[in-house]
Amino acid sequence: MRTVLTLHGVNLSFGPVAALRDVNLRVDAGERVALVGSNGSGKSSLLRLMHGLKAPGAGCFVCHASVRQAMVFQRPFMLRTSVQNNVALGLWLDGVRWHTARAQALRALARVDMAELAGRNARALSGGQQQRVALARAWARQPDLWLLDEPTASLDPHAKREVEALMADFARGSPQRPMTMVFASHNLGQVKRLASRVVYLEHGRVLADLPVGDFFNAERLQAVSAAACLFVKGELA
């Protein structure tokens, strides 16, 4: 299986605060990797590093140049323009002509059931709607690697379900073009439903990296990391 990205001994600090410490990770094509851990554990920092928004202070990060990435943030930024223009923007920045980008944006919006709101001011949408637009914006770029930073954290239960369903749908990809997904989440139910593998972080270190079945098996998890086991018990309680 093709390796999409690799991290060796990666450190990342923000001033005196060590966000990531000695992180070793490999993500292969088609995997759906969930990053879990408490607030401040390094999940968002790891995603940003994977996306090239931050550079490691030490260690080595390799992502093949041909891997197209798209990232969805917890609170998506919408420009003060129409929904369609917001989606087209990503394509235009990829080099697609504006007229073509707008047409493709409309198709992406239809995919997330938002086509009827294409002309609306994106800032006037609800949180769930904006997140769906952000997913459309990412999907339109046909990424090989999806990075999602707690995309449902700010949403009500109904919107959470809608966005999660879209994530699951997009993650399927196609046999010719498997989609790789790395997402951060506090929602262990979501992790169980979407992930094939779970990486547990604490204070910037990877303490557990297991297939999802093993991660939610208390005995197996306890054998790997007592801290991770405590975390799961606490979250599921």
Place this chain on the structure above:
Amino acid sequence: MSTFTQSAVTALDLITSGDPALWTIVGRSLAVSATACLLACGLGLVLGSWLGVARFRGRGVCLTLLNTMLAVPSVVVGLVVYLLLSRSGLFGAWGWLFSFKAMVVAQALLVLPVVTALTRQVVEDAEHGHGEQLRSLGAGTLLRSVMLAWDERFALLTVLIAAFGRAVSEVGAVMIVGGNIDGFTRVMTTAIALETSKGDLPLALGLGLVLLSVVLLLNSLIALVRGWRQRVEGGSFAGPAGAAA
């Protein structure tokens, strides 16, 4: 009737009767300040937007200098422009001293740091809030500065209105480089200063009322733009710049 009341009544009469002397001065003032603002904004918006996003060595020093220039007295700006445009100055051959053009240059230089600094602040706040997501989409420094400036256009509109207010109400710079020549370079602020010193209160009061009205109108416009923005964007969680990750 007291002198002040008499003068005020005469001033209102000058305004409402369309007194040519008064309204010529008003028109000239607005033209000088509007032209100066256009020039200053053309450069200030671009420079300010870029400064809001770009990170380079010496940026801190640039910002300190920029903020210092915000507090430069208008007479000092006038003095500098006077020295440049005087016969023995660098641009003396242009013959611009004591003309409309000289006043425009002086006010443009006065207002440029205001536009640049305020634009820089607006765009930098937006960059802190949303720059990361634009970088994620592939936008480089220059493109981000343009996109964020465009996105914050309503906030920048209030910057422009404030800059115009600064220009139209200054007196030092235009007095020095314009010379306050009757029918040629006399503007509202210099006319008020002159007429008051002559004791001709009605014209000074009339011009003062018009100037106050202009400033009041500008502030009302700012409030209207803000109110309209809030109504259009309502309770979206994206909110104002800097509020969302």
